[in-house]
Structures are given as structure tokens and as C-alpha cells.
Amino acid sequence: MEGMLIAEGLVKRFGDFTAVDQVSLSVSAGEVVGILGPNGAGKTTTLRMLAGILTPTEGSVRIDGIDLREAPLKAKARMGFLSGDTQLYRRLTPRELLRFFGKLYEVPEPLLSRRVDRLIEELDMASFADRPCGALSSGQKQRANIARAFLHEPRALILDEPTATLDVWSGQFIVEAIRRERAAGRAILFSTHIMSEVEYLCDRIYLVHGGRLVEQGRLAEILERSGCANLTDAFLNRARESEAHQSAVVHTGGPR
């Protein structure tokens, strides 16, 4: 497998429960890859393992060729993570927050100031950059959050439902920002429930169900294989098939 972000045979168990089972995926530079699945399918656990927040029970993750387990600090420095439910420090302003994370990622000082100013301008944050984050709207918070994830110019971006809590306008703003990052050559892994975003943004798609990868490919390939007219129907069909297969395995005890 080749790519900027590579996962091989990821497994995550919590006691007896297997949340993710043998998931392998890759994202190349300049590519946006979508990861879709119903609630509880294992998407967030997979993304958290890729981001180094959770340690895989089995399998490995490589970011820009660096093994996350062997050199976690180097690997994390090349990766940006953002999720829909990530919040900001209420008593810091977006500018202070960006400077704080810039220091954690060891961005040298003259460069840090330039990047903070540039991101504030690009993401249209000037009007609220010096107000406490606790006083911002959801859309403003998510812009500050995305600036935080972009600040150290990571090679790979992992975005877990970044538009889930936003209105259409704010969501669109984030989507456009992601497109710009793709144009800048970043590898982007993106999970969402909004099918239109997937159709608009993603070069390839992984479909996850019950902790396993059940489908993957380009949008056109998936539609062709499923015989459906749109991604929503294809997604639902594949999910039902996977559920039926799992029920059969449960009832018959599986292959012997």
C-alpha cells in the first residue's frame, strides 16, 4: 500500500467487544477520502486510532512513512485532527488558542505569527479572533477549530464529521476550506453523514459497518456495483446486506 496516511489491519478491542476489525486503508497526498458508516460502525474509533488518541490492539498506522507506534511524536506532528464534537478552551480567544497550539507543534515564532494572521484572514475570523471562544457561535468555533488543525500545515488531515453541528452556510465554508487543503497537496480522510458532501468532495470512499470495511472505491464504481442511482441508496443497500450477513453468521454459528 502507498500513501501519505496508511492503516494496515487495524483492530481495536474494548474487553470482549471488538469495535474495529481488520480495517486497512490509505490516503494519498492531494486526495480526499470519505469514510462512511452508520452510528456505531467504528468510524470514530478508527479515526481516533489514526490520530494517535487510541492505541490499536493490532495493526499499524503510518503517516508520511513514519510509524505512529514507533515514533508517535514525529507522526503526530505531521497530522491534523478535527472532529465535530471537539470544543475550544472557553476562556482563550481564537488567536490565543492558535498561538498555544502553534507552540505545542513547535512552529517557530516569526512563522507562527504570520500563519496565525493568515489563517484568521483566510477563514474570515477577524471579527471574533480576540473574543473568548466561550462566546462564539458554533460556526465561528468550528472555524477556529479548523484553523487549529491546519496551523502546523500537516501532511495528513483526519476530519471526523467536521460539519455535523453546523448550519448549511458554515458547513459549506468548511467544505471549501477542505477543498483548498486538498489543492495544497494534503491527504484528507473525512467522515460524514452528509451524502452531498461526500459526492462533492471525496475522490474515493470507504464504507464501514460493524467495525469492518464492507465496500471501497470511487463513487462511480460503488454506484455501478450496487446498481443504485445515488450514494444514499447504495450506502443503505450495502449496510442492509452487511447486517443480514452478520445475522446469518450469528444464527448459524458461521462457517466451520
Place this chain on the structure above:
Amino acid sequence: MIRWRLAFTLFQKEITETLRDRKTLLMAVGLPILLYPLIAMALTKLQESRAEAQEAVRLKIAVWGRLPGELKSDLERSNKLDLFAGLGLEAGLEARMLAGDLPPIPSAKQEDEAGASESGRATNKVAAAVAEHPLIVAAQALVGARKADAVLVLDPQFQSQVSGGGLARVHVLYDSVRDASGKAQERLSQALEGLRKQEVVRREKAHGLPPGFSKALQVQERNLAPKQRRTGKFLGSILPFLLIVLSASGGLYATIDLTAGEKERNTLQTLLCAPLTGLEIIVGKFFAAWVIVLITTLANLASMAATFARIFAGSGGFQTSVSTYALAFLVLLPATFMLTAIFLSIAVFARDFKDGQNLLTPMFMLLTMPLGATMLPDVELNVWTSAVPLVNIALLMKGVFIAEAKPELIFFTLLSSVLYAGLALSFAARVFQQEQVLLGGRDSWKGLFRFSAPIARDRPSPAFAWTAFAAVFVMVFYVSQLLQGANTIVAVLATQYGFFLLPNALMAWRWRFSAKDTYLLRRPALSAVIGAILIGFSAWGVTAGLVTRIFPPPESFAKGLEKVLLFEGMNVPLIGVWLLLGATPAICEELFFRGLIMGGFRGMGRWPAWLLSSLLFAVAHSSIYRLLPTFTLGMIIAFCAWRSRSIFTGMIIHAINNSLLVTVLHKPEWFKKWGFSEMTYVPWSWGFGLASVMGLGMFFVARSGPKDPVAAEKTRSS
């Protein structure tokens, strides 16, 4: 207008939800129901047992002056008092006293009258007469050194006054700050009052006088404790408890906010995916919480000092200085450090703020409840209590307030507190590495205490080294107290083999630490052996000769150590002495300090590894006076073992150094011509000469290996 029906519906929902939270219910109802009977029971039991013990104890009274034999036996028989004639009174002073050459000791009444006259000069004159009176000065020294609990001073004419029917005067000198002394004063006063009544009855009968006509005996009580100590006793009984509890409460909310609060606000995962280690996160959070605790502590101390200054200034008796409060703050540092680390490690388990309060409140109670015992009057800092977490700090503060803290006990208290604080921080760092705990799970308690998984490598981690040292130190500390009655040979063998070598071997076996990598069990190069021999014969010139000049131990300490090293007079052949005091520590201590401990700190770099292992080596010798020389020797040995990559280099230095020093003690006649016995210090010329030989030895050792063997090994293996 309030719609009460709706408000009541809302109230019903809130109370139902709250009461269904079992933890809240437990905290609101269960804990108070259980807590107060428990506290009352524990404190009452403690007080009862101490009161019984105090009642049973016989008190030591110095009697200055001629006490008639029958009075002596009366006093001794009925009041558990042991009387010692002339104890602590110099012959010259006694002669002056008996000859009536000394001015009378001013009575408390005279002092009060001088104070009431509002003339500063009169007050100062009486106060100075009391403070400078030779008998008061001598009594203060005697009672302060705890050689007597009180002093009974009889007027020179005491005997003639008693037999001649006059007024016989006695002074009871005691120190109200010392509980035993207060008790002694109480018993003496009671006994003297009994004697006075007997004498009055006898005289009245003899002269046919009506009852109550004569006075017979005047007892004047004089408190030897200056006002500063008396105020200190009052403050010392309540302030340590208050200060620790209030400082801890500041840390309670800070630690919950920094951990559970961050989880609740969903901001923690941004830190977890940043290029930071768990230790860096915990250290950053820890210091933030500690600063808050220190600010709380400072605010409490400043407010207390100002308030008490005002209260006592009004009554004219406030004597506690700013430096006492500053010292109390310094003493509180390790306690606040430990509390913050414990709170942080517990708070991180909480899913949200409320959960954090539910977890930390019982822990807070558990930690602070034993402090209640420190408020009891006769609970004092001693060798045993100096190792009890938090209680030792409270008792040390009590000692600071009454200006009665011994250097050895301060050393033990601060040392054990720093050790506990380090352990608590290691535990907090370990908790922070549990991803399920960080993400709100609870299923990893087992993982926290499972050491095998994270230490699946051939040498220990720094946290492991620290924990191993703390465990061994506490064992050695308490067992050495228990072995105080035993002879030196048993104590040395038990400590060295039982507490340094055996646990070390068990740990090496259990966690499979590498013999070469951790314990440096390699044959040394010839130049390292030559260097080690040179250092072994010369290092004492630097440690004992030069370093002890900077921080000379008191005579009593040197004599005590000498007594132990001479096996308290037992006849042990020299070869036995070398084996026991030279070879045994060289093997057991080197494998522990330059093996396990330095091996654990090795990953931090050579300087931290040398400094920390030497510091712990010095600390393990349990004496503030041996700290600097032992640390210096530890640094020399650490350098040599590191550079030569062999523990045997260290063992040679340690064995020769110890053997040489004990030989000087056991065979003084061999060294007579060098005039060792007449030396107070090793002369400078000797010191510098020996330092030069040691330098040559270190040069030989340094030549035997690369500058940084760890880096060299890495290069070779890659």
C-alpha cells in the same frame, strides 16, 4: 407571577434525577452519617489511650535546694514523681543559691503588677530580671533538653522555715508548651498543696491555734516558656490542620477542572492528538494545579498572620514572627506537592465535574482526617511520625511554631514527603497513560497496577526506579528503628542483604532486567581497576577531608556513628569488619544504586542519572550530616561505573573507601604516626594531595571507556 404548579413539576424532576444518582446520595447522606461517629470514635480512643499512658508515666523533677527527706518520700510516693537532687545545676550556681547570694526570682504577681502599672520601664525591668535570672536560664536549658519535666527550687531557708514555723517558699519552674512539663507542674502543685495543708494542721495543733491561722508554704509557679512559644503552641495546635485542609481545598477544584472539566468540555482530545507525551501533559497540568494550591496556601497564611497579629496585638502577647510563617510555607511545599499529585491522579478518572467531586471528596476526607490527631496536645513529631504522610508536615509545623523542630526530624519529614510526592506524581503520570481513563472509561483499574506490560524491556523506567527506592527506603527506615536494640552486625546484615540485595534480586528476576544493561555486570578494563583502586584509597580525602569542612557534623553525631562502627565495643576481627562494613555495602548498595536506580534514570541522560542516583544514595544514609559527603562519593562512583560500564569499578571504590575508614577506627595504633587522633579536620595539604590522587584515578577510569557509553552502544548496534 410564578406558576407554582410548573415550578413544583420541575422540582420533582430535579429531585428524582438527583436522588437516582447514587453517588450524590452517598456523598450527601451516607458520608456524613458515617463520618462523624468515625472521627469521634477515633479521636476519643486516641485521646483516651494517650491520657492513660500519660497518667501512668512517671515524671522527672529536678530539685534545687535542700529538700527534707520526709517531704521527698511524700512527693515521690503519691504523685508518680521521680525527684533528682541538683540535676542540671552547676556546682558554683548551687553554692551561690544555698548561700543566698542569688536575687530572689520575681513572682508572677510582681510581673503582673509591673504590667498593670503601664510603665514600660517597670515591665521591662521585671521581665529582664526573670529572663536573666541564672536559675531561670539553667531551668530553661534543663527542661528544654528534656532532661527534666520541671524544676522545684527551694528557698535557702526552706528547711529552717518549715521546722521553725515560718513561711517556706518554693518555686515550681515548668514549660507550659511541653505537655509532660505542664503535667509535672500540675502534679507538683497538687502534692505541695497537700503538704502545705498537712503542715498547717500540724502547726495549728501544736500551738493551739484555730484552723486556717497559719499559711506555712508559699508555692510560686513560673512558666519557663517565653510568650513566643506560648503563642506558638496555640497556633501550632490548630493552624497546621487548618492550613493543610484549606490548601488542599484549593487544589481540589483546580485538579477537577484541569482533568474532568476538560473531558466534560471535550477539549482533551486536541491535546492527545498533539505531539506531546502523557508525562508532558500531566507535568504541565500538575504545575498549573500546584501554583493554584500555592496561591491558596499563601493567601491563607497571609490572612492568618494578619488576623492573629491583630488579635494578639490587642492583648499585648503576639510574638510569632513573619519568618515563622515563611518557614511554615516552606514546610507546606512538599505537602501541597503531594496533595496536588494525588488529586490529579484521582480526578483524571472522573467523567465530568460532578463525578470529580464525588471521587475527590472521600479522598480529601481520607487524607485530612488523620490530621485531626495532630491537634491533640501530646502528639509530637518523632522518628515514627516523621514518615506518616501529611501528619508529619502538620507536626513539623507545630514544631516550627513552638521553635522546637530538630534538624534530623526536619530532614526525615521533608525527605519522606518528597518521596511520597514523587510517588504520587508517578502514579498520576501512569494514570494519564491509560487511554480508556482519559476518554471517560473505567475499565482499566487493573491496568494501573499491572507493571509488567509497560515495563516489557530490559531496564527499569525512571518511575520504576523512583518507586523501588521509595519502597526500599521506607522499609529500611522503619526496620532500622525496630532494630535499634539489636547489635550492629544484625542490623547491617538485615539492612544490606534483606532490604537492598534481596528486593533488588527479586525485581531483576520478576521484570527480567538485563544483567549487563541495567546492572552493568561486565568485567572492567585494567585501567578502570587501577583507577578504582586509586580512588578507593583517596576519595575519603575529598569526602571526609574537604566536604565535611563545609558542613561539619556535630560532635555528638560523630561519636554516635563511631560507636556504631565500632560495633559498640564487640570484639570483631578486622577481616570481619572489612567484610561487614566494606564488602557488604559495596556489593548490596552498588547493585541497588548504580545498578537498578542509575539504570532506571539512564534514559534521562548521564547527568540526571548520576545526580539522581547519587542523591538517593545520600538520602538512604538517613542523616542530614552525611548527605553531602555521601552524595559526593556517590557522584564519583556513578561517574566511574558509567564510564567504565562496569559495576565492579564502583564496588572496588566503595569497598576500599569503607574498609579504609573503618580500619582507622578499629586500629588507631596503625595510624598513630600520622596524628589522626589529634586532627579535627584533615589538613588542606592532605585534602588536596588526596584529591590529586583521586583525579588521577578518575583519569584512568575515564580512559577505559567512551565518554557516553549509551550513545556508543546505540551507534554500534545500529
